Amino acid sequence: MEKNLFNSPQPEVNIMDSLFAEMVFDKALLDFRKKKIQKKIDQSLLDRNKREFLRLIKELKNIS
Template structure:
């Protein structure tokens, strides 16, 4: 029986640390995305075209990570 278990296909294990890192990365990404949207709205309110383009470029880069 032990021999049978040795031949079983090995599946990758997600460790607690890796899982925690993934959750944290997702939370940081969501927070920054929300923050960017607020800053984009502010740049539109004050008519800061240059800042608007900087922020939307960063937002597009973040969206590509999803």
């Protein structure tokens, strides 16, 4: 007898699990964005680009 997976009952998604997964994803995305900005800040320092440095510092503060 074949098992039809399309008609089998699907487990309920726990709301708490969904919220937790969303929080983990948001945190990972925020950390990624911060690291990307920090690398750009480092480069602006190496380039002695004060305007870019100040802009990036402000951007980093806004997302922190």
